Amino acid sequence: MRISTNLFHSQGLNSIQNHQQNVLDAQLQLSTGKKINAPSDDPVGLSQVHALNRTMNTIDQYAENGAYAKNQLAQEETAITDSIESLQRVRELSIQMLNGTYSAENRQQTAEEIDQIIKQQLSMMNYRNSDGELLFAGNSVNQQAAFIEDPNNPGYYAYIGSPQGVAAAATPEQAAEYNLANYGARFVQIGFDDDNRLGADDQGDAARVRITDNGGKVFQVDGNSTPAGVDANILNSLIVLRDSLLAGDPPPEAVVNDIDSSLDQLNTVRAEIGGRQNRIETQYNAGESFKLSLEERRMELEETDVVQGVTDLTKSQNALQMAQQVFTKVNGMSLFDYLR
Structure with missing residues (x-):
């Protein structure tokens, strides 16, 4: 497998974006009170x-x-x-x-x-x-x-x-x-x-x-x-x-x-x-x-459990914060650091 500095950067950026989306999804569910806010969230449930x-x-x-x-x-x-x-x-x-x-x-x-x-x-x-x-x-x-x-x-x-x-x-x-x-x-x-x-x-x-x-x-x-x-x-x-x-x-x-x-x-x-x-x-x-x-x-299908929603939001925010910290460290590294 070929490894490059760009690979580190792309993986870190993707991780941050995924966690950001998770945070946004959790915030939307809490604000609307619904787990399904778009057909893509749960087509069968919708x-x-x-x-x-x-x-x-x-x-x-x-x-x-x-x-x-x-x-x-x-x-x-x-x-x-x-x-x-x-x-x-x-x-x-x-x-x-x-x-x-x-x-x-x-x-x-x-x-x-x-x-x-x-x-x-x-x-x-x-x-x-x-x-x-x-x-x-x-x-x-x-x-x-x-x-x-x-x-x-x-x-x-x-x-x-x-x-x-x-x-x-x-x-x-x-x-x-x-x-x-x-x-x-x-x-x-x-x-x-x-x-x-x-x-x-x-x-x-x-x-x-x-x-x-x-x-x-x-x-x-x-x-x-x-x-x-x-x-x-x-x-x-x-x-x-x-x-x-x-x-x-x-x-x-x-x-x-x-x-x-x-x-x-x-x-x-x-x-x-x-x-x-x-x-x-x-x-x-x-x-x-x-x-x-x-x-x-x-309600089981559509509505958000507030307690579970807050828990999911907190977990997503923590994961995002960790991903950002890791990205900051990895972004300053080069392929030579990885090989060493």
């Missing part, structure tokens, strides 16, 4: 950090989706609760009016209160959320109403997805839109699932939650009190009750039965809404726990 960040961002988006869904479900729960309270009042009045001590005039006066409840109930059944979408129109959330006047049965109302509602459409296109009220609903993704895609319905998947409902099912009754061909919903049963009282007659027993069946159905829907809200909370807690473990892993 790729893992990016993947972890993407996953945590997705979890945050699911949490936002869940908050939105809870808000929508709270509005639906309010509408259902108001309907239940109104129907409970109607039931009390109906049972009262069955008593033979009440006159035709008393029943007509009660019919006025029933008429006000009908208007309130219609408003609840056509309730819109904060985005202006119908809560009880299945997947037809942007229609004028979920329950419309039935032109073929004047004085009564039909769910837009019912045969009576579809028949009331002005055009075939509108009929197709009305028919969508029976299919699907509004869903949001609140967690990871098998394919991480939103489907047509939740299919029992806890990762998806429904935020609108099919009004035809929510407000459906047995229909024993309504005339033939009229949509069997609670609103029409109330209309039959009102008209009977206006005529001075006692309430038909079938109306009371329909009110009872509607109350059972609405309470079932309200309980199911509570179940959806619980699913959202469960998914949120699971997401936060998962995100915590991901954050710990990201």
Whole structure:
């Protein structure tokens, strides 16, 4: 091997430059708090950090989706609760009016209160959320109403997805839109699932939650009190009750039965809404726990241990100082000194 004075000089200079770079790297890690400040620092580690960040961002988006869904479900729960309270009042009045001590005039006066409840109930059944979408129109959330006047049965109302509602459409296109009220609903993704895609319905998947409902099912009754061909919903049963009282007659027993069946159905829907809200909370807690473990892993990969960083900086500074001292001595030597 050929040895020259330049070799001593180059080796010493390279050593100093390497130690200087080590000092700069240690100082940068301490100042930024990160071990990875450039792709070249740790290409594999940086790729893992990016993947972890993407996953945590997705979890945050699911949490936002869940908050939105809870808000929508709270509005639906309010509408259902108001309907239940109104129907409970109607039931009390109906049972009262069955008593033979009440006159035709008393029943007509009660019919006025029933008429006000009908208007309130219609408003609840056509309730819109904060985005202006119908809560009880299945997947037809942007229609004028979920329950419309039935032109073929004047004085009564039909769910837009019912045969009576579809028949009331002005055009075939509108009929197709009305028919969508029976299919699907509004869903949001609140967690990871098998394919991480939103489907047509939740299919029992806890990762998806429904935020609108099919009004035809929510407000459906047995229909024993309504005339033939009229949509069997609670609103029409109330209309039959009102008209009977206006005529001075006692309430038909079938109306009371329909009110009872509607109350059972609405309470079932309200309980199911509570179940959806619980699913959202469960998914949120699971997401936060998962995100915590991901954050710990990201910190291991990316963030600097301050104590270790200070130790590494001190070692690099000492090594640099020693390299500089050695270089100073070696720089003053010649090849003859080396041979001697």
